Amino acid sequence: MKKKDFLKIAKKNFNSRLIVGTGKYKNMTECAKAIKISGAEMVTVAVRRVNIVDKKKPLLMDYIDPKKITYLPNTAGCFNSSEALRTLRLAREIGGWKLVKLEVLGDKKNLLPDMIETLKSTEVLTKEGFEVMVYCNDDPLMAKRLENVGAKAIMPLAAPIGSGLGIQNKLNIQIIRKQTKLPLIIDAGIGTASDASIAMEMGCDGVLINTAIAKAKKPYQMAEAMKYAVISGRKSYLSGRIKKNIIASPSSPIKGLI
Amino acid sequence: MKFKNKIKIKVNGKKVVFDKNESIEMLIKKLKIPLNKVAIELNKKILNKKKINEIKLNNDDNIEIVHFIGGG
Numbered sequence: 001m002k003k004k005d006f007l008k009i010a011k012k013n014f015n016s017r018l019i020v021g022t023g024k025y026k027n028m029t030e031c032a033k034a035i036k037i038s039g040a041e042m043v044t045v046a047v048r049r050v051n052i053v054d055k056k057k058p059l060l061m062d063y064i065d066p067k068k069i070t071y072l073p074n075t076a077g078c079f080n081s082s083e084a085l086r087t088l089r090l091a092r093e094i095g096g097w098k099l100v101k102l103e104v105l106g107d108k109k110n111l112l113p114d115m116i117e118t119l120k121s122t123e124v125l126t127k128e129g130f131e132v133m134v135y136c137n138d139d140p141l142m143a144k145r146l147e148n149v150g151a152k153a154i155m156p157l158a159a160p161i162g163s164g165l166g167i168q169n170k171l172n173i174q175i176i177r178k179q180t181k182l183p184l185i186i187d188a189g190i191g192t193a194s195d196a197s198i199a200m201e202m203g204c205d206g207v208l209i210n211t212a213i214a215k216a217k218k219p220y221q222m223a224e225a226m227k228y229a230v231i232s233g234r235k236s237y238l239s240g241r242i243k244k245n246i247i248a249s250p251s252s253p254i255k256g257l258i
Numbered sequence: 259m260k261f262k263n264k265i266k267i268k269v270n271g272k273k274v275v276f277d278k279n280e281s282i283e284m285l286i287k288k289l290k291i292p293l294n295k296v297a298i299e300l301n302k303k304i305l306n307k308k309k310i311n312e313i314k315l316n317n318d319d320n321i322e323i324v325h326f327i328g329g330g
Contacts, residue, residue, distance in 0.1 A: 021330030031328055046329025049270040049322065050296055052289055060326050061295050076329050086302075090324050093297035093304050161330070188330075210330030 005238070007206050009183050010099055010131035010152045012070070016041045017200065018230045019072065019185065021210025025219070028063040034213055035064060038223035042070040044101055044208065046077070047087045047094075066095070072133065074101040079114070081121040088125060100125070101155070101187075103135040111161040111188075115142045119149065126150030135187050138172040140179060147182055154180055155187035155208065158199065162211040164191025167198060177203045193222075193229035200233025201241070265317040276315060283311040285321070296325045 006013035020040040025031035035043055043064060051057050064071075073091035075084040084104045091097050102121055106114025113136055125132045126149060133153035134146050143154045156176060159165035166189065167173060177184055186199040187208040196207045209226055216222035263278045269285070276285060282300065286293055298305045299322040305313065315321075 022328035023330040025328060028328070044330055045326040047297075047324050048327045048329075050291055050325050052270050052272060052274075052291075052323070055290055059292075059295060060328060071326065073326065074329055089304055090297040090299065090322075091326075093307065094295065094324070094326065208330075 005234070007183065009133065012099070014041045014070075015039075016227075016230075017206040017234055018196075018226055019044065019206055019208040020213060020223075020226075021208065022060065022064065023076075023210055024214035028058045028060065030219060031214070032063040034219045034223040035069065037220050037227070038213065039227045040069070042072055044072045044074045044210070046074055047091050070099065071097060072099060072101045073097050074135075075103050075121075077105075078103065079105055079108075079117075081117045081124070084117070084121045085124060088130060089128075092130070098129060099131045099133070099152070101133045101135060113137055113157070115139070119145055122146055122151050123149040133183075133185070138169045138176070140172055140175040143176045144179060147180055151182065153183040153185055153205075155185045157188040158186050158195065159189030161188040162215075163189050164195075164212055165189055166191055166195035167202075170198075170202065173199075173202055173204070190226075193225040196226055196229040197233035197236070200230055201237050203237055206230070265315060265319075267315055267317070267319045267321060269321045270323055280315055281311050282313045282315060282321070285315065286310065286323070289323075291323060296323050298323050 007017045016039045018038055018040045019042045020035055020038050021044045022031050075087045078084040078087055088100050104114050104117040104121055105111050115137055122132050122134055131152045133155055134151045135155045138156040158167040183205040185206040185208055186204050190196050190209045190212050199207050213219050213222045264275050265278050267274050267276055301320050
């Protein structure tokens with residue numbers, strides 16, 4: 001029998017190659033339903049203060065069961081290494097989360113990653129026993145450095161967070177794909193299903209999507225579209241596409257023409 | 259001397275008046291926070307949740323209680 005095509009991250013197997021974010025939804029119910037439809041088995045979550053005044057506020061964990069869906073705590077909103085480390089150490093204390101998404105931003109307008117701080121944090125976190133999936137720029141040299149200090153997955157942006165522009169620098173993504181055996185996940189900038197398919201056709205191991213689903217006019221339908229886009233892109237990649245040719249080749253035989 | 263047995267602390271950036279000689283565990287219970295869903299920091303030091311019954315609160319302590327929310 002054919003071996004199952006799992007996405008393997010830090011020795012854990014996932015059937016789905018789609019990771020989704022849990023932010024920007026209208027409410028928790030919508031978020032939980034969209035995740036279910038998307039088939040995602042891993043979701044990113046943020047660490048924030050508990051509201052000590054309004055205790056009726058719904059809790060994420062009541063809607064998305066961390067025993068069924070893998071939580072990937074992130075460091076969104078952190079602009080330096082010490083903030084990111086503090087956030088992830090707290091995340092680990094909530095319930096033992098070691099698999100984390102590191103994201104150290106350097107630019108409030110474009111939300112581009114600060115790679116110096118990101119690299120520093122990856123090294124420290126890895127030494128502390130974290131399994132770090134790293135949001136990064138689409139820079140092959142930096143990707144290599146992250147790998148060298150122990151990153152468990154390389155997650156370059158397709159385009160700025162929430163921009164929906166799709167992969168802007170295909171060449172760099174291709175170079176990163178060629179140089180690394182680590183899981184390569186496109187994080188940020190996916191706008192529509194074809195963007196996700198393109199990433200998968202290029203040999204990426206997965207995509208991480210939040211805004212494109214949460215802010216679509218019909219989030220549930222988009223969640224489903226993304227699910228199939230990732231599956232179809234992956235299958236297309238594994239199938240070995242035909243060579244591009246500027247000369248036509250007839251699909252029906254010439255022999256036997258009347 | 260009405261507040262003789264009280265201390266002033268900060269919880270998640272908000273000023274809170276709390277009983278003297280009480281533990282952090284009591285604070286969490288009084289705030290009705292589910293302990294299994296949060297992490298606690300006391301003066302920027304992360305606490306081991308199993309030991310919060312042993313830690314007494316002092317005047318001007320700064321407590322942060324965090325949990326997971328939706329995010330990308």
